[in-house]
Amino acid sequence: MKKLVLTGAAGRLGSYLREPLTKMCDELVSTDRAEAIGKTYPGETYVQADLTDLAAMETILEGADMVVxxxxxxxxxxxxxxxxxxxxxxxxxxxxxxxxxxxxxxxASSVHAVGMHVKTDVIDLDAPHKPDTYYGLAKCFCEDLASLYWDKRGVEAVCMRIFSAAQVNNARALGTWLSYDDLIHLVERSIDTPVVGFTKVWGLSNNDRIVADNSKAAHLGYRPKDNAEVFAKEILADTPPLDNKDPANMCLGGPFATVELGNSGVAALGVVDDRKEI
Known part of the structure; x- marks a missing residue:
């Protein structure tokens, strides 16, 4: 592939994608609104830009095969x-x-597009949108935008509904973890699958305590390898019995299901900022 574009390159997840993406193309253009991202990988260039600037996005996407x-x-x-x-x-x-x-x-869609569904239902990819926050509502909009642009304008899309792409440090993550290696694998399959049309896929690792059914995205060839069960003994030993009437424990969105609209949900998750440095 000649050119790929990565938005959000300065973010935690973006930091893990930059190097693998350089191996899939001749030119990777990484972009974010941050002034800089430090060193770049061979074949990578960085362009500071704001997503709200359509003209800037047009310039960056000129000649690109795909955008992540x-x-x-x-x-x-x-x-x-x-x-x-x-x-x-x-x-x-x-x-x-x-x-x-x-x-x-x-x-990069999110579980929060369906965050108010109960996790014991183990929903599939056809479950209706049920957002838990403004953040989740925006993911619903973007999935429908992707569907519209495929149907009416022929722009393919893979909407990866990412769950817990972070260190496993709570009981919820035993079913919702997406390891960084599996994240990379998911993005690679979303790029190199020959035909995708409009596809949704759960961003989950191969967890024993899986909370969603990915069988309807089998055509991507996404086969995760990591399993949060290796953390279960330690995590559960430090976790008191959970209130099964608390939506934060019962809903797919976790704490996002209970926060007031407009207030941080990540703050309750204890996410470690372990972004990759070069």
Missing amino acids: HFGAIGDEAPWDDILQSNIIGAYNVWEAAYRKGVRRVVY
Whole structure:
């Protein structure tokens, strides 16, 4: 592939994708609104840009084969912030992709698009949207945007509904973990699968305590290897019995199911910022 674009390159998940993506193309253009991302990998260039600037997105996507879209506020936030970064920003990515002939958008969607579903239902990919926050609502919008641009404009999309792509440090993550290695594998399959149309896929590792059914995305060839069960003994030893009437314990969205709209959900998860450095 000649050119890939990665948005959100300065973020924690973006830091793990940059090097693998350079191996899939001649040129990787990483972009974020941060002033810099430090050293770049061979074949990678960095362009500072804001997703809310459609003209800038058009310039960056010129000549690109695909865009891997991870740029957004990665947490619940006030409505106006979510609107600008996560909704208008996503529209600009898809519209620029269409205008510049980009074949596919690989999108970091989220479990929070369906976060109010009960995890014991083990839903499949056809379960209706049931967002838990403004953040989750924006993911619903972007999945429908991806579907629309495929149906009406022929821009393919893979919407990866990422669960817990972070260190396993709580009982919820035993069923929702997505390891960084499996994240990379999922993005690679979302890029190199010959035909995807509009595809949704759960971003989950091969956990024993799986909370969603990925069988309807089998055509991607995503076969995760890691399993959060290796952390179970230690995690459960430090976890008191959970209240089974608390939506934070019963719903797929975890703490996002109970936070007030506009307030951080990540703060309750204890996510460790272990971004990759070079």
